[in-house]
Amino acid sequence: MTRTSLQHMQCSLARTADVVGDKWTLLILRDAFFGLHTFTQFQKNLGVARNILTNRLDKMVADSILEKVAKKPGLSRFDYHLTERGKALYPVVVALLQWGDKWIFGAEGEPVRLLDKKNLAPIQDIAIQARDGRYLQHGDICSVPGPSASTAFINAFEKRNTNKTSQ
């Protein structure tokens, strides 16, 4: 399998896509959040070929999403655990899940319901909010170069703004 690395791109989405932009990786991530820890558990639940699973688990460990933890000190057998970096992907997983609930299952109703443990009420839909709490849509947001923007993006941004001003 050819892997095209996007690590040259000065873009957070491109670099994140290089880590989780793969369907098996997303399913392993889902299962890890669901509490699965071993190669056998992932293999059984996903029905995926062993070589594909090995490849994806190795990459997730290399990307510090999962870490190998010895089952017992001194044993060579290990479990896979989510790292802090991996756990921070939970909003991504929930956003993907909720999109599927609405746009694929729709009226049929969702297969899995996520509840707040405290009162068993459904959690809110993931949404984008302004500092003051207003809900924002794509059209309410603009993008500007940040501290590590590429020269190309800064130039494009400045050109766009000059054009606007001169119109």
Add this chain to the structure above:
Amino acid sequence: MTRTSLQHMQCSLARTADVVGDKWTLLILRDAFFGLHTFTQFQKNLGVARNILTNRLDKMVADSILEKVAKKPGLSRFDYHLTERGKALYPVVVALLQWGDKWIFGAEGEPVRLLDKKNLAPIQDIAIQARDGRYLQHGDICSVPGPSASTAFINAFEKRNTNKTSQ
């Protein structure tokens, strides 16, 4: 290229991963949100091989994420526009972007900053919230079978609960 379809899985995340679980698809989606519309624009910005781009654009149209819109009535040339279903993926795109900002660029600072157009303040980080607004982590959430849960998930859920009750 072999595409493994996950359409047999009764899981919103698996079905969404079948739609966007691919790095080029995610980058095309990012560019579409950024305002690119034509094959040439995507090709130039991504530097991707034409056959890969054609394949991904065709799949995104088949999945109703993008739609082809004639440049002018009666013309056979067309632009690609995000559908409502495609636009609803914006929280996924922002969640991926913010994860990369924090966990890949980190102290270096983000390449792109998303601002609320109204006051040019940065938008909030995407987070999971309870109905009453509390922020929830993975450990604060439980999953239960929804209306279209698979029999396997319902059985596993009931078994787990029986075990808990009998302990």
